[in-house]
Amino acid sequence: MQYYIQQILNALxxxxxxxxxxxxxxxxxxxxxxxxxxxxxxxxxxxxxAFFFSTLLxxxxxxxxxxxxxxxxLLAAMAGTSLVAVIIERLAYKPLRTAPRISCVxxxxxxxxxxxxxxxxxxxxxxDSRIIPALFESTNYVIAGVTFSTLQIMIILISGxxxxxxxxxxxxxxxxxxxxxxxxxxxxxxxxxxxVDTIISITFILGASVAAIGGTLYGMAYxxxxxxxxxxxxxxxxxxxxxxxxxxxxxxxGGFILGFIEIFTPVFLPASTYRDFVAFSLxxxxxxxxxxxILGKPAVxxx
Amino acid sequence: MDVPVSVKVPxxxxxxxxxxxxxxxxxxxxxxxxxxxxxIINPYIDMVLIYIGINMILTISLNLVNGYMxxxxxxxxxxxxxxxxxxxxxxxxxxxxxxxxYLFPLTVVIGGVIAGAFALIVAFPSFRTRGDYLAIVTLAFxxxxxxxxxxIDGIGGPRGxxxxxxxxxxxxxxxxxxxxxxxxxxxxFSNVGRGVLSLxxxxxxxxxxxxxxxQVKVLTFVFSAFLAGIAGALYAHELQYIxxxxxxxxxxxxMLVMVYLGGIGSIGGSIMGATVYTVVLEALRSxxxxxxxxxxxxxxxxxxxxxxxxxxxxxxxxxxxxxxxLIPEAERFQKISLNPFSKKNRNRKKSEELKS
Numbered sequence: 001m002q003y004y005i006q007q008i009l010n011a012l013x014x015x016x017x018x019x020x021x022x023x024x025x026x027x028x029x030x031x032x033x034x035x036x037x038x039x040x041x042x043x044x045x046x047x048x049x050a051f052f053f054s055t056l057l058x059x060x061x062x063x064x065x066x067x068x069x070x071x072x073x074l075l076a077a078m079a080g081t082s083l084v085a086v087i088i089e090r091l092a093y094k095p096l097r098t099a100p101r102i103s104c105v106x107x108x109x110x111x112x113x114x115x116x117x118x119x120x121x122x123x124x125x126x127x128d129s130r131i132i133p134a135l136f137e138s139t140n141y142v143i144a145g146v147t148f149s150t151l152q153i154m155i156i157l158i159s160g161x162x163x164x165x166x167x168x169x170x171x172x173x174x175x176x177x178x179x180x181x182x183x184x185x186x187x188x189x190x191x192x193x194x195x196v197d198t199i200i201s202i203t204f205i206l207g208a209s210v211a212a213i214g215g216t217l218y219g220m221a222y223x224x225x226x227x228x229x230x231x232x233x234x235x236x237x238x239x240x241x242x243x244x245x246x247x248x249x250x251x252x253x254g255g256f257i258l259g260f261i262e263i264f265t266p267v268f269l270p271a272s273t274y275r276d277f278v279a280f281s282l283x284x285x286x287x288x289x290x291x292x293x294i295l296g297k298p299a300v301x302x303x
Numbered sequence: 304m305d306v307p308v309s310v311k312v313p314x315x316x317x318x319x320x321x322x323x324x325x326x327x328x329x330x331x332x333x334x335x336x337x338x339x340x341x342x343i344i345n346p347y348i349d350m351v352l353i354y355i356g357i358n359m360i361l362t363i364s365l366n367l368v369n370g371y372m373x374x375x376x377x378x379x380x381x382x383x384x385x386x387x388x389x390x391x392x393x394x395x396x397x398x399x400x401x402x403x404x405y406l407f408p409l410t411v412v413i414g415g416v417i418a419g420a421f422a423l424i425v426a427f428p429s430f431r432t433r434g435d436y437l438a439i440v441t442l443a444f445x446x447x448x449x450x451x452x453x454x455i456d457g458i459g460g461p462r463g464x465x466x467x468x469x470x471x472x473x474x475x476x477x478x479x480x481x482x483x484x485x486x487x488x489x490x491x492f493s494n495v496g497r498g499v500l501s502l503x504x505x506x507x508x509x510x511x512x513x514x515x516x517x518q519v520k521v522l523t524f525v526f527s528a529f530l531a532g533i534a535g536a537l538y539a540h541e542l543q544y545i546x547x548x549x550x551x552x553x554x555x556x557x558m559l560v561m562v563y564l565g566g567i568g569s570i571g572g573s574i575m576g577a578t579v580y581t582v583v584l585e586a587l588r589s590x591x592x593x594x595x596x597x598x599x600x601x602x603x604x605x606x607x608x609x610x611x612x613x614x615x616x617x618x619x620x621x622x623x624x625x626x627x628x629l630i631p632e633a634e635r636f637q638k639i640s641l642n643p644f645s646k647k648n649r650n651r652k653k654s655e656e657l658k659s
Contacts, residue, residue, distance in 0.1 A: 035435055095614045102375050103613045105438060106559055109377070110609035113556055117606065121599035230552075234446065241439060276450040280443040287440055288428040 002145040007263050013152050013221070015259020016159035020214030021236035022243065022251035023166060024207030030183040030246040031203050033101065034093065037108040040233010041115035042085055042208055046215030047224040048125065049080040051132050058133055066136035073135060077216045078209040085208035086201050094197070112229070119226035129225035132216070155217045162213050163252050166206065170248055175202055183246065231276075235262070238283045244296025253294060324628055328481060335473040349473055351585050353541050356476035357534050358577035360483045362561040363570055364530035369559070370567030371491060372523050373503030377555050378441030379531045381448040382418040384550035386532025387539035388458065390414035394540070395466045407470045411479070411536040418532025419525045421448075426521040445555060452547040463546025471541040479537060483530055484629070487570055490526060492631050499523050503568075560609045566619030571626035576619065580605075 021043050028036040053076040057069055092111050096104045120127045138151040170176035178199045181189050190196050218224075218232075239258045243250025261279055266272040286293070338344040344352070361383065368376045390410045398406050421444075429440040453461045490496050498519040501509035510516050539545045557580075565576020587601050612619065 092610055099617060103617050107610050107613045109556055110606040113606035117602035121603050273454055276446060280446045283443045
């Protein structure tokens with residue numbers, strides 16, 4: 001029993017990171033109907049920004065309060081990643097706004113590979129894996145045989161807050177309303193005096209910031225390397241599709257489902273190497289029986 | 304073809320126009336035997352040429368789905384892996400060494416057939432809707448194949464599989480490329496091929512014109528996977544070592560670059576795309592070495608090229624045009640229907656609009 005509670009806690013930790021990244025996929029898809037395959041690598045970039053900023057900050061002085069360094073790193077990662085995402089959007093996706101959708105998807109694949117390979121080829125970063133330095137003391141608590149650390153609680157808590165905030169932004173604010181309006185009807189929205197380009201940029205900023213929160217937290221718990229974006233990005237993408245792509249709450253749900261799959265595959269199957277197999281098989285089966293995902297609404301085909 | 308009766312064509316000209324292509328192919332085929340022996344083609348160039356041939360097959364295979372049919376597959380590396388592993392397992396475990404060189408074509412074909420069979424399994428559920436759906440399904444398929452191979456310890460798992468003889472040489476590659484081009488061309492200009500083209504333009508209209516859209520889609524996809532499997536089998540017997548990490552999305556992206564570089568919806572484009580891309584990447588190797596830059600920057604080049612292509616020249620080099628020798632004789636004067644981008648066609652459209 002304790003074992004299973006422990007595993008559920010681990011699953012929540014991994015799942016919340018997947019959910020945070022899946023949000024970026026789903027929001028961009030909702031607005032542009034573009035599968036932004038580069039998003040997993042934007043997540044990877046965010047972990048590197050967090051890594052370099054925190055090493056820089058800790059290298060300057062050790063007397064800062066840990067909470068300050070942590071929040072500063074988080075904010076720096078969010079700002080830096082947003083900048084990268086907006087630059088990518090402006091340079092690579094915007095010229096293709098009127099092109100066939102396939103061109104956009106291919107470009108996104110290309111951007112993702114470009115980020116990975118650039119990080120590997122770029123000397124100061126290179127292919128080695130690193131760990132973000134501990135920004136605050138993480139102590140382990142044991143309650144009724146279940147171990148959990150401050151870091152683990154922080155990850156679950158901060159991800160939860162970020163998700164609730166994002167959901168509020170999309171549902172309650174004017175920007176969120178504009179975003180939903182664009183996903184509903186792209187041609188009428190500009191007539192209502194809304195700048196579509198600005199809203200699209202804001203969507204990318206929101207997606208990237210949420211991914212940066214996930215990236216910073218992930219980088220503190222696990223090691224980072226330039227190819228991490230592939231696996232985690234795909235898993236987050238499956239989360240988005242499983243939950244129903246374009247649906248924000250679906251993405252959160254999908255993230256947690258995938259988190260549970262990742263943690264519980266080695267429990268029921270001989271090795272953890274089967275987890276990719278299980279996850280992608282789930283995706284395939286789901287697409288066969290419910291192509292719109294768990295919470296997605298069926299799309300009406302216009303002739 | 305209606306030849307005006309009044310024009311008298313000399314017999315020699317007739318003979319030449321009829322046989323020149325076959326003649327040329329025979330000469331090149333003979334050269335593929337002679338040149339490596341005489342040392343004019345050194346082993347390095349020989350290898351590059353073989354890779355160009357394999358890449359041509361791959362590009363034509365992907366072009367059938369992404370270019371001619373207008374669907375979007377990103378998982379062709381998965382089919383390639385299936386072909387490669389099937390053929391390798393056959394030639395190492397099943398076929399005795401003495402028969403290996405005689406049964407090589409059979410091994411390659413079986414590799415293609417297995418890839419095609421898997422494509423059938425993927426295709427049936429995945430062609431219910433259009434759009435990103437196939438992209439996601441093929442991608443998942445690619446990942447599943449890679450993950451499955453990694454988990455089967457009997458065939459090497461993540462360490463890979465080796466022990467094949469080097470069966471793929473220049474003549475064999477040439478033969479397979481010719482067969483691929485021949486099959487693909489005849490497929491496109493067949494009855495089914497017309498259906499494929501009409502699907503790309505407008506699926507609903509195609510359905511109304513009694514094209515069995517689903518059947519045509521599945522058939523094209525399976526045929527495409529079959530070609531990818533053949534390319535995989537050849538690849539395995541050239542490199543003599545295959546491993547699951549070699550068949551990831553990066554490999555599929557390479558294929559995409561070649562298809563879009565050459566031009567979608569054009570076999571000639573695929574030939575050009577595969578050649579240019581392979582040669583440029585190989586040239587880059589020595590250029591980087593010369594400039595003293597690390598080889599890893601080579602990997603940056605391919606995606607960058609893809610992005611710039613998409614933004615500045617989405618039509619590719621050939622852009623829906625076709626070499627005339629790849630068009631059946633009876634169609635050569637009806638190029639209009641094949642090339643929506645041509646100036647002639649556009650002007651004709653304009654004048655029609657003006658008339659009405």
